[in-house]
Amino acid sequence: MAYSSIKRKKTGTRFEVYSGIARQTTGGLTKNKLTKHNGIIYSKKEYEMKKQKEQNLKKKPKQKQMSPKKKQKSWADIMDELNN
Helix, strand or coil: CCHHHCCCEEEECHHHHHHCCEEEECCCCCHHHEEEECCEEEEHHHHHHHHHHHHHHHCCCCCCCCCCCCCCCCHHHHHHHHHC
16 A cells, blocks of 8 residues: 555644644644754744744843933032022
8 A cells, every 4th residue: 555545634743744644733734834943843934933033032132321310409409599
């Protein structure tokens, strides 16, 4: 019996879809929407988002320039202003 004549499952896990045992996952992912990286099967969209997130973490965030704080007036300075 040839492999192509075996009836495939309609839904299955990502591994089953990737290896050709099932047509799609319950979420609707087909083999052309899946990719394998370091032995882990990802959806292509999920893997691209993961790569972007890692690249964003590697970038150093720009530091905001803090405006100098205004010196608070002491009670004595306020009283001097009122008296003058």
